[in-house]
Amino acid sequence: MNCLQRAWRSVMRKPIKSILLLLVMITVCLFLLCGMACRNADVQTQDTARQAIGAGLRLDANEKNRSKRLTECSEKIGEGQEGSYGGVHQKKLKTAYGAQWMVWCDNSFDCLQISDIEKLADVPGISDYNISTCMTAVNPVGFDRIEDPDLDQTSDMGGVVLIGNRKMELDSNVLSGNVTLKEGRMVTEKDRDVCVISEQLADQDHLAVGDQIGFNDYHDPEGSQVRKAAVIGIYQTKQMMSPLMAGDTFRSENIIFTDLRFPEKAEGSENDPCYEHAYFQVGDVDGYDAVKAAVSAVDIDWERYDLIDRNGNMSTMSSNFSDLEKISALLILITFAAGFIILFLIFVFWTKNRNYEIGILLSLGYKKRNVLGQLFAEAFITAFLAFAISFPLAPAASKAAADHLVSAQVEQEELEKNMDADKVAYSTVQSEQTVVGVEAGITKEMFLICGAGMVMLTAVSIGTAGIGILKKNPKDILSELV
Amino acid sequence: MILEAKNVSYFYKSQKDKWILENVNYGFEPGKMYALLGPSGSGKTTLLSLLAGLDIPTKGEILYDGKPIAARDLTEHRKHHISLVFQSYNLIDYLTVAENVKLGGRKAPEPILDKMGIGKEYWKRNVLQLSGGQQQRVAIARALASDANVLLADEPTGNLDEATAWDVIDLLKKIAHEEGKCVIVVTHSKELADSADIAIRMDQF
Numbered sequence: 001m002n003c004l005q006r007a008w009r010s011v012m013r014k015p016i017k018s019i020l021l022l023l024v025m026i027t028v029c030l031f032l033l034c035g036m037a038c039r040n041a042d043v044q045t046q047d048t049a050r051q052a053i054g055a056g057l058r059l060d061a062n063e064k065n066r067s068k069r070l071t072e073c074s075e076k077i078g079e080g081q082e083g084s085y086g087g088v089h090q091k092k093l094k095t096a097y098g099a100q101w102m103v104w105c106d107n108s109f110d111c112l113q114i115s116d117i118e119k120l121a122d123v124p125g126i127s128d129y130n131i132s133t134c135m136t137a138v139n140p141v142g143f144d145r146i147e148d149p150d151l152d153q154t155s156d157m158g159g160v161v162l163i164g165n166r167k168m169e170l171d172s173n174v175l176s177g178n179v180t181l182k183e184g185r186m187v188t189e190k191d192r193d194v195c196v197i198s199e200q201l202a203d204q205d206h207l208a209v210g211d212q213i214g215f216n217d218y219h220d221p222e223g224s225q226v227r228k229a230a231v232i233g234i235y236q237t238k239q240m241m242s243p244l245m246a247g248d249t250f251r252s253e254n255i256i257f258t259d260l261r262f263p264e265k266a267e268g269s270e271n272d273p274c275y276e277h278a279y280f281q282v283g284d285v286d287g288y289d290a291v292k293a294a295v296s297a298v299d300i301d302w303e304r305y306d307l308i309d310r311n312g313n314m315s316t317m318s319s320n321f322s323d324l325e326k327i328s329a330l331l332i333l334i335t336f337a338a339g340f341i342i343l344f345l346i347f348v349f350w351t352k353n354r355n356y357e358i359g360i361l362l363s364l365g366y367k368k369r370n371v372l373g374q375l376f377a378e379a380f381i382t383a384f385l386a387f388a389i390s391f392p393l394a395p396a397a398s399k400a401a402a403d404h405l406v407s408a409q410v411e412q413e414e415l416e417k418n419m420d421a422d423k424v425a426y427s428t429v430q431s432e433q434t435v436v437g438v439e440a441g442i443t444k445e446m447f448l449i450c451g452a453g454m455v456m457l458t459a460v461s462i463g464t465a466g467i468g469i470l471k472k473n474p475k476d477i478l479s480e481l482v
Numbered sequence: 483m484i485l486e487a488k489n490v491s492y493f494y495k496s497q498k499d500k501w502i503l504e505n506v507n508y509g510f511e512p513g514k515m516y517a518l519l520g521p522s523g524s525g526k527t528t529l530l531s532l533l534a535g536l537d538i539p540t541k542g543e544i545l546y547d548g549k550p551i552a553a554r555d556l557t558e559h560r561k562h563h564i565s566l567v568f569q570s571y572n573l574i575d576y577l578t579v580a581e582n583v584k585l586g587g588r589k590a591p592e593p594i595l596d597k598m599g600i601g602k603e604y605w606k607r608n609v610l611q612l613s614g615g616q617q618q619r620v621a622i623a624r625a626l627a628s629d630a631n632v633l634l635a636d637e638p639t640g641n642l643d644e645a646t647a648w649d650v651i652d653l654l655k656k657i658a659h660e661e662g663k664c665v666i667v668v669t670h671s672k673e674l675a676d677s678a679d680i681a682i683r684m685d686q687f
Contacts, residue, residue: 356572357574
């Protein structure tokens, strides 16, 4: 009777011993597969998250360069001289306290250069782009703005704020998920003289999509030309948009999104737009770095601009799920280590308990390697059965493990956010990305790796435990029998 | 002589000042049943394990067919020249009667079991379902399944009642006389020693 025949009979006819070993091996197998599936789920979730959030580059004016240009323009006008140069104006004012110099800039000085924006938008990899104007305060005509009755309005300009967009869906407030449409549609590049108002404003003034509302220059509300805009949408916010400055003019509910060129018309400076930000959407987020490099290589006056990564949310998500990847890797390592220790101890106990049987076989002239071969065969039969049972169980177990790990990660993140709530101020509205599901598929490769891992683990465990048999003198074993 | 102890001395490594066996010389012939008698600690079982090739003498040598067994692989000696029967039967508990016999060698188990008086209805049963006497018969059948010329038995009747013990003794005698094997039995039993062809008292060495 060879060692395989004996091994098979031993496994089948000693069911309690076999089932216990089988359960341990199934557990090890499932933990290994879960660990691998979670690592894979991590990547899938990360990629999905990146695609969902999107990524892009924001072009802003460089503040240092602005100061430098302002100084240069002032020098051109001349010290102690009144005049204008490059959008900078100097004027001597007579006040009760004596002569004072007033320096101000018009839109042309602060505006991002449209030619530069268009050059950047042509870079391969940029799928779309948006231009947003600065917050432009204007006087509401034919409707009332929202006001706090308890607030002193004497120092407020009494207006509302317009933000012009080439494509409103790429506005930072919309991209962050804070602003969503309640009714109607968003502004597109083809729209002219249209606006999207807040739900609070619509409720208060009984405004609906299709209505027309007017605006004019708040400096001269009686005399300046009124520009009409059709309401094409009503938006809602998850939380109030941060005001640019104090006063009800800049309060979140009074912010009105318009087409790109409307704010300049409403404030009475037609053809003198003030483009404050440009946003370039990267089509394939995986090629983000390459697109960014290509954009940076475009020949424009970069001193004037800051190119800002708009993938902060993506990085946050990635770092969260990188933690999950680390946990998954740790799970695999711990499973291997714990699996080895548990299996080693089981096999040591096993061989010790089988001294009697080993002694009989040695007394009958069986070689040590034949006896050890039987133990190997028994372990591998059990490992194979464990592997076969793990096959159908693994997908469900992996899904449960991945779900658990991801929800633990999300909970942890939420906890940290709550702890930081009163300590950290954000300049922009934070997006709220919810993980709705985790894919934790088991692939063929995982089964192969797990199979190889189990073979290795079993071989090393029983090999280490079996050294005891190889070292033993037959008489030491048989002395208990003879 | 098929098996011979030549100037064999032995002490346990832990008790170097105490010789268990000292200068033992004895030859065993095929076709005879020998009984090794003696008080506990006289070295009966030690001599048996040396003859079986489970251990090697401190001094002297064991010869099989005139050749020292230490010169060969002891495992091969146990496999081809020696069959062992133990007091506690030493059957493997997850194998059937027939399978346990198969472990002993290449001979078909059925005729041997038949000869040992184990009915066909028992052949596929687990050995633990058999009585002590039946288990010892299976152990002897396993010893006979090999082609070994020497059968060594350590207290084969120690765990059996009187009637069964006589059955086993008769069986061993038959094996010696009818099959021409050399049967060496370690025993405390005077009856068994008396029924052996040659009784050897260990204190005579």
